Amino acid sequence: MIAVPPPERIEKRFFAIANRCKYPVMRILHHVWLSPFCRKARIVLGEKKVDFEMRVEKVWERDEAFLVLNPAGEVPVMVEPDGAVIAGSGVICEYLDELIAEPPLIGEHPPERAEVRRLVGWFDRKFNAEVTENLVTEKMMKRFLGLGEPDSAAVRAGHVNIHYHLDYIAYLLERRDWLAGNRMTLADIAAAAHLSAVDYVGDVPWTDHAAAKDWYARIKSRPSFRGLLADSIAGAPPPKHYADPDF
Numbered sequence: 001m002i003a004v005p006p007p008e009r010i011e012k013r014f015f016a017i018a019n020r021c022k023y024p025v026m027r028i029l030h031h032v033w034l035s036p037f038c039r040k041a042r043i044v045l046g047e048k049k050v051d052f053e054m055r056v057e058k059v060w061e062r063d064e065a066f067l068v069l070n071p072a073g074e075v076p077v078m079v080e081p082d083g084a085v086i087a088g089s090g091v092i093c094e095y096l097d098e099l100i101a102e103p104p105l106i107g108e109h110p111p112e113r114a115e116v117r118r119l120v121g122w123f124d125r126k127f128n129a130e131v132t133e134n135l136v137t138e139k140m141m142k143r144f145l146g147l148g149e150p151d152s153a154a155v156r157a158g159h160v161n162i163h164y165h166l167d168y169i170a171y172l173l174e175r176r177d178w179l180a181g182n183r184m185t186l187a188d189i190a191a192a193a194h195l196s197a198v199d200y201v202g203d204v205p206w207t208d209h210a211a212a213k214d215w216y217a218r219i220k221s222r223p224s225f226r227g228l229l230a231d232s233i234a235g236a237p238p239p240k241h242y243a244d245p246d247f
């Protein structure tokens, strides 16, 4: 007699096959070059040892198919092999940390998790507004989008502000091995994602900030960072030291 699987198993298998036809098998990360938020998601995917493909999304074109994925019109957006859409860097990183246990990137205990999230917010909001926007967005995004010359007052502000942030990194590292505690977490990844974008435009004053430089060298040497270091935008390559482990 032929053993017939129970209906719920047939149903599961049917959906697995149907999904395979309908959706790509690989995880896809929609991104734009030099976005610190996309870089943060890329490093987390690397730390979790997850294979993924990257698709450049011209967010400024407001493509309808992309707006269906994320009505906010922002990258990063991750599409899972089963078609599930995860939008926003914070959501993607939390989702991956819940989905794949090792290595834990948001900490184990509530106080540790609170400190990781405080620092992720620090870099994604404060550093972004005071440094990344003033240097990377002004210099690169404006150029690519044909929005004119960088605002020199904004660029000057970015050059001044970055020193305070590198000092703050040194202050934290006098007390801990990594930014949020004694292991590497999403706080380090968020900070490094922003700094790597600023480093791409050659605007991180590493020589004045030895402690921050040593910490960045540790992150830079991780396999999860390799993809970022290989980035080279046509017509705007990074400075030589960008990919160099002994920068």
Ligand SMILES: N[C@@H](CCC(=O)N[C@@H](CS)C(=O)NCC(=O)O)C(=O)O
Binding pocket: 032, 035, 036, 037, 038, 059, 060, 073, 074, 075, 076, 087, 088, 089, 090, 124
């Ligand atoms: N809070 C969002 C911010 C993402 C974000 O600002 N993405 C920018 C690129 S760096 C974007 O897609 N901007 C397109 C737009 O605002 O139209 C996140 O963490 O993912």
